[in-house]
Amino acid sequence: MYERKTKPNLNCGLDLIAEVLYGKWKIRLLWFIHEGNKRPSELQRKIPDASRRVLNMQLNELEKHDLVARKIYPVVPPKVEYSLTGFGQSLIPVIAVLGEWGDKNQEKLKDLILKG
Template sequence: MGERKIPLNLNCGLDLIGEVLYGKWKVRLLWFINEGYKRPSELQRKISDASRRVLNMQLKELEQHELITKVIYAVVPPKVEYSLTDFGKTLIPIIAALGQWGDDNETRLRSLILKENA
């Protein structure tokens, strides 16, 4: 990762969560790994809008924050699988609640986002 332009601010739980989950695809990566998509190619297919490079960077950050583990199998061609750690699994109910809130407010949120981008 590059040099930080803005100093770390870790004064409260929201700051900590932001630091760990900041990244467009991290929440979706955690969700899809929990759903059983463990190989990088599977995750790339599920999140086709993201480049392989960005997904790899965000997977590496999730691994550094001990939310996922990476297993590299000694086969040819190399095989890599990701899984949630016990710590990472504690986020799944929270992600599910956020997703439900988004579903419950889909019409309103979609309208506001489209108006903002018009």
């Protein structure tokens, strides 16, 4: 298991957000769960570039930070579904605004990213 070598900087709201949302797929996972994609296999199909292991790690971190809840159904084979907590739901308007900004500035952002 990964153990942190340095303590996180928790003195600023932006640092706190970065600590909770840092991870390549976390924002997309939150958005897709919000849209109704709740099973790990559904999330994997929505984010095919991510490995199952990485998605599971990031889902576990989101659960640890009380942004998603995991429900395990007692069936064979086991069925798992994720849902947003109230705390996670409060992030959806913020993610929506970020997405709108990205859409609005799509061409400029693409140019900047491709320049390296």
